[in-house]
Amino acid sequence: MADEETEPFVELSPTGRYGRYSELLGAGAVKKVYRAFDQEEGLEVAWNQVKLGSFSDNPVMISRLHSEVLLLGGLDNKYILSLHSVWRDDKRKNTLNFITEACTSGNLREYRFKHKHVSLNAIKKWAWQILKGLEYLHAHLPCVIHRDLNCSNVFINGNTGQLKIGDFGLAAIVERKGAVHSVLGTPEFMAPELYEENYTELVDVYSFGMCLLEMVTLEVPYKECRSIVAVYRNVVAGVRPQALDNVDDSEVRAIIDKCLAPAEARPSAIDLLGDPFFDGINDDDENDDPDM
Missing domain, CATH: 1.10.510.10 (Transferase(Phosphotransferase) domain 1)
Known part of the structure; x- marks a missing residue:
């Protein structure tokens, strides 16, 4: 029996560690969540994309948002969804990406x-x-x-x-x-x-x-x-x-x-x-x- 073709990533994080699949797990007014994979740890994760809208050209707001998200990344508690990585898309400057752990049954x-x-x-x-x-x-x-x-x-x-x-x-x-x-x-x-x-x-x-x-x-x-x-x-x-x-x-x-x-x-x-x-x-x- 031939091996099944590996599902391709549609996007990679800047370091190449995280790969995003096309499958959408959830969506809101400004955020979409996709199924993704942590190649270093071999774990499925969630890839969150947030549209910054009018904030994209406001360096003060962007700096504040980054600071807040990074602080949240330092939280360590089993009742809090873990944040693994965050970055702003260089090609699409109005998009903020962050990787969180995935929960099997949704919200x-x-x-x-x-x-x-x-x-x-x-x-x-x-x-x-x-x-x-x-x-x-x-x-x-x-x-x-x-x-x-x-x-x-x-x-x-x-x-x-x-x-x-x-x-x-x-x-x-x-x-x-x-x-x-x-x-x-x-x-x-x-x-x-x-x-x-x-x-x-x-x-x-x-x-x-x-x-x-x-x-x-x-x-x-x-x-x-x-x-x-x-x-x-x-x-x-x-x-x-x-x-x-x-x-x-x-x-x-x-x-x-x-x-x-x-x-x-x-x-x-x-x-x-x-x-x-x-x-x-x-x-x-x-x-x-x-x-x-």
């Missing part, structure tokens, strides 16, 4: 919609892992705020149940006690103070609450709103998403309510990890197969 939103029969215990394990990732980011010096945490930015290896927070294209790097001033994120998951452009890492806890709401109800928060403007009005007015009415478990509802509280009353990620809701969930449990 949590897709995975959850594919597997609708999931126990509360499994959801607790997923939620616990997201909080462990946030705990690491927020304790980092300097503090790392994700700012765009949602179920499509959390990735999963379905054969182990391992979750990893990724997609840090909008992450903010701030001094430990500082606040950042920029509105970026997914409206349905954004804390009210994000719109006011004066916030701390607790915005990620708010977003985590919305993630938990989606995991439990299989509904994207504020799906009843017909526009982003309507979402914004509800969020700043303190109107909760209608999906909350479909949360039957009182303990789950209590955790979500804590996360959606005003910033001054909102618990930190480490506070939530100590909540009785997560009793019995630990590092030894996350790779157990949940009852489907």
